[in-house]
Amino acid sequence: MAPLSAVLQSCCIALLTCVATASSVPQHASSSDDTVIQPPPPPLAHSEAAIRRNAFSIFNAVHSAMRQWGSSLNHNGMSLMLATVPEGQLFYHGGPEAGRPPGIDGSGFDWLAFELEHAQMFARARGGAPPPHRGDPDDDDSGDTNAWEWDITNAHYERRAHIWTLDDEHDQKTFENDDNDEDDGGDDDDDNGEPKKPRRPVYHYGPRFGPPARGYFHTYRANRPLNLLYIDGMAAGKTGYGCLDSQDLLLLDWDRNDQKHHKGDGWGGEIDRAGGLCDLAKEWAWDDGEGGRIDGFIRTEAGFEIIYCDFSADGGLDVVSIQPTPFANQTGGLPDFVETEFLRGVAQRYHGFPTGRIHMDWSSMVSAFFYDVNLTNPDASRPELPRLSNTTRSERRGIRSRLQEVVAARACFAPNHGKAVVDWQGIVDLVVTRFSRRFGQLMRDKSVSIADLAKRMLPTLIYSYINYEDPEEQRSVQLQRCTEHYLAGSLTLKSKWTPEDKSIYLAIETVTNTICKSLFDIHAVVYNGMANDDEDNNSSEGTVEEEDKLKDTQVLQIVQELMGKLQWTTWRECDPCQHPDEMCLVAMFPWGDDEDHFHPRCKVVNGLGSGNNYWRNGMGRQSN
Structure with a gap:
């Protein structure tokens, strides 16, 4: 008698093979009041002509998957696949929490990093040591955090979006009045006769960075195999080039003309995006007797990250340690040196991770390149970058439906933890x-x-x-x-x-x-x-x-x-760099200029937060 795992795998392969044809015939269900309920659209059929036409892009997508170098250059990813992190692997998180993060808005999800250097950037304390009096000058409760101009809900997003803007010019304490910057002679009432709000200190640490606060560096260990969905390309690149297409248009089914999720500036939408992806993970959960579902979504920026959907004690992560990070006046560290060391650590993953860090399930790779859809970039100046913006919503939903089926079959592969049939x-x-x-x-x-x-x-x-x-x-x-x-x-x-x-x-x-x-x-x-x-x-x-x-x-x-x-x-790729303080630099969100993208070369990494930023240059690109 065949082993149970072999039987399950055989069943799943049959499921994955036949669902495309079985579901190609639309099905309709009627409710008791004869209202027709439309099911999800059937998966699109793979097109041999499209695969041959896109063969070089598919080949390169496989070559660059989970590799920093290729993901940075071919930053508009069109493919997604399941992946598994073995039990015992370490991951890192940086943030303002001294314990397990409750998640943005208390929803449980937050970000994990594969590398120490990546998380350390977000674990940094803001500013120097806090002043002796932390509350409102007229408030008896000096610990009242409401006295500060600081929205902890958006803390993670603001840190990520503007991390490179920190410098001495911003790290200055200023005092502002909510109603008027001018001193009007001590009038305690406003024009309506209401008492004026008292003056209070506002600390500027980049745009809306809030007051000085301690940061914390978290180390977690996977206490079971973690189920992840990898989104290829530079899927964490908040720019107008199209890095977000596979998330916004395909996975989340957002209307490409609807800006409410994007906050209108290209940087926004990260909270909505991450929350939507984790809601999708719940929706696509599979029945394996253990509450199986996607634990998180792997994306690339300067470093690989995971939008992890459940930081609770039951979410698959054990706390190894949580360490407070120093204020600026507690160390002699130089910001540029931190930036250099961060990018040096990221560059170690130009060509992938050490064996055993993560297992990619190539048999689950769902790619827009497999289908006869229009992936032409509407920006004629960048024809080498594919886009989903010219596909129809029906086509995108058809591709998404196939991905959902692949995820649904995940439980069948659980004994092998999603091992690919072939290591393509x-x-x-x-x-x-x-x-x-x-x-x-x-x-x-x-x-x-x-x-x-x-x-x-x-x-x-x-x-x-x-x-x-x-x-x-x-x-x-x-x-x-x-x-x-x-x-x-x-x-x-x-x-x-x-x-x-x-x-x-x-x-x-x-x-x-x-x-x-x-x-x-x-x-x-x-x-x-x-x-x-x-x-x-x-x-x-x-x-x-x-x-x-x-x-x-x-x-x-x-x-x-x-x-x-x-x-x-x-x-x-660069030839070997001649000096130890140089590195071969490719543009990786949010660092790098046009030259770093089009002609990577050896250079001294210093002051990358200023000047001609490649990713900011993409903000004005045509996006639909």
Whole structure:
């Protein structure tokens, strides 16, 4: 008899495979008063044509998932997938709470960080030590927090949105009067005869930062496997480029023309957004006998974070420690040094996390790239950034419905904690690491002709796919061997694939076929003087020098076209930085300028909160 876990997994794979077709026929239910109740829209069907068209984007989405570098460059994510954090993993939180945070508005949700440096930024105390008299000067209760201009409800959002604005200019105590900044000679009544509000101190620590207050650094340990939903790209980027599309338009089904959730300034909506996502987690809970549901949502900014939905003692986190942080006048630390060390810590995750930190369930990857929908960016100046703003609400709801089904099947995979059928990122990594530096060298190495350099590489790259004992072997057979080389292992598990597995396979196959075809085209040029078996390319005779020049031109064209399609983020990495105080910096919300995004380079990290900010430049972009 098969083990229970195998039976459950088999059932779930069947569920994930058949629901798309079973639910493609609309169903209707009638209430007792004959009112027709419309069910959720059926999932959209995956489109092979769309997958092949978007194959390079899908490939890159898999390569960049849970990696800071690629997520920063391809910051408009179109994909979501389930992930699991193993029991015992540590996470961090920074905030004004000396105990477990009650959650924004007491609702239980708040933010967790994967890295110490990330949480430390939000654990910092505000300002110097508080003055001896903390209350209103005329108030007998010096501990009355209402005497301060401070809204604790928005504390987390304000800290996050403006954290880089802290400087000596803002860290000054000022005194204001609620009615008038001028001293009117001591009149104690206002124009209506009512007593004036007493003067009281207002402390400015960036926009509406409130009075000096201690911060606290929290460390938590997962006391069970945590179920998470990963939103790819830079999903925590509050900017007009479209980083928030998959949350606002797809998951939360917000009207793209309705600004009430966004506060009208692009920075807002975080409280509504996080609360809405956690409400969705409750709505999509599954029946596994243990109250199973999504525990939180992974997003990327400068560092990976989790919108965690339940910080209570029953929410899956044990408190390891909660430490108070110092006021500015208690240490000799320099703000710029803190910023530098923060980004240095974030950069350690450019290429992913250590093994075992998190498990991605690639079999659950739901991507807008799988569907025949319009992902064109309405901002013609940024065509490389896909958007959901041109999709219809019905299409988005269809994709969302498929994601809901994938989440519903989560309970079936619980014995394996959402283990993917195939590690597609591992396969993608094999392809990228084999070809990335070689193609990059073909484009950049000027010490030798590109055709001669390619001739040196080709024996290693394609000879393994050619049967030299059969001179009549068709090129199509050789091309197939090359295309399927890194995918061969996954085919042994084909019977267990979900529709998402099939779509990822098709995308990777399209990419590897394009690479292999380009290599065989280069082979034809450097050895036969022609590409694509086009005899016309070799029909005219010329000097050896002219023939070599023609070969260089043809090889260069093939490589340029190939790299233009691939758009691998590895080609935008810096060479090793020459000085220890430099780092290869890419724009990561909310830091970095245009140059950091389009041309990352080694630089000294200092004073990034000022100047030409890439993310602020996106605030005026067309968003719908």
